[in-house]
Amino acid sequence: MTKMEWFGLFFVIITMVAALFPAVYIIQFFIAAPQLRYFFYISLSALIIGFGTGIYGLYKTRHDKNN
């Protein structure tokens, strides 16, 4: 891996680890406020679309290093 790729890797790891804190707070919030849980379920659709497309796309392009 090049220096730039290492930098990118650390950048992503720090960002994701930092995102864990608000993610835990959000889950705690929707546990504490069950009347708003519909909105939590709706927002989960964004996670499904994002992760679904991302993982499927990476699988589909696993042999395409330059395309």
Next chain:
Amino acid sequence: MGSGYVASFLSTASFMGTSGLVYHEGFLGNGAYMGSTIGYIAGLALFGPILRRFGQFTIPDFLGQRYDSGAARGISAVILFVGFFLYISSQIIGVSVLFQLLFDIPIWVGIIVSIAIVAFYTIAGGMMANAIIDAVQFFVTWITAIIVLILGVIKTNGIFNLVSQVEKYYPNFLTSDNGLGDTWAIWSVMLVWIIGSLARADLISRAYLAKNVREVYKAILFVTPVIWVCGTFFFLYGMIGVIARPGLEGQESEIIYLIMAQDWLLPVIAGLAFAGFLASAQSTASTQLMVSSMAVGRDLYGKLIGPKLRKKSISENEMMIVTRWAMLVMCTASCFLAFYNANWILEIINVSMAVMGPAFLVTWLGGFLWKGATKTGAISALIIGSCSAVFTWLTDFSIAAAPWLVPPLFSLILTAIAFVVGSLFGQPSEKALKVFSQINPKYNEDGTRIKKIS
């Protein structure tokens, strides 16, 4: 690309608009932001890879070639320019408020200074420099914002305690209608933002910077959890604010994030938090400035007006000069709007979303999925979509017999009908079908489906 996308997503609407609205309206005030997170993630996931595969510079470029129409290119460029002109003004207001708080200078001085900074690095740097600056800005914004949130939760003794205090002192805060009885209001705002964010031309243009399609998919995986978290993140600031700093009014409530940062953090980290806020507004404004000015320089002048006036094709260099002039004009115009409307941040952004949302969403989706889509359909959708969405939003449109038919949904249905009916008149051209086959590898250049050889 991913961090640039998130940096442009985070804006004054996040730190000021949403937190301020939540402070006064409770969960109802978070509807817009929650809708936008769904739209932004889905927008990149659905359109990013396709646009990268197509490989052009701007959204009007795509629409112009997909529908083989100069008019579609021109109208979409004008919609972009108007929509982002409104949005940039709101970002500039946010930054000027920060300058006022930090240096105690009048708002108008803050407006001029903030637009000058954004204009300088956007005009001097260009699209790639813009993306690199965005990545740095995102990192500072993200880390400092999370530090402020963690401290806020600690100061209010944890989320569970915070919720019980809010329910005790503000019984309507954690309801979807804030006790007003209008249960459709939050869905309406959410929908306008889902539609508006799905078709965000400035952010989707980031896909063109990716090295290849695979990089776009990696960016989607990075962007998804970060933006998803943001959907409730800024709501939490507003909620912490009503308990930790109750009784704020007007513009003071909009800067609740900055007040908390100033009160709770060490001066050095508070300074970084302020810088992060500043960066969030600047990154959004600079991206929009770049995209909308390119729409004028490349699409309106370079591809439509210039060749007719000069009787020859326009060089890249000439397009760049016009793009830079367009940036200056846009900065000046945004300055005036910011002066005029200094206390009305989120409303300007909502109108901006309405201008672009249904018009772009329908023409993009139609262009990607329907080979029979024609330029008549695209032009009808662009005009009817932008006009009807602004009209319904500004006039508080509603139908008593069908309260579920909220303005953005009504406008979206109207735009889709205009697109389909318009497309039924005439046939797509050969060039249009060729572009369709480029973005849909299952089709031949003449629009017929490729047969599988068994």
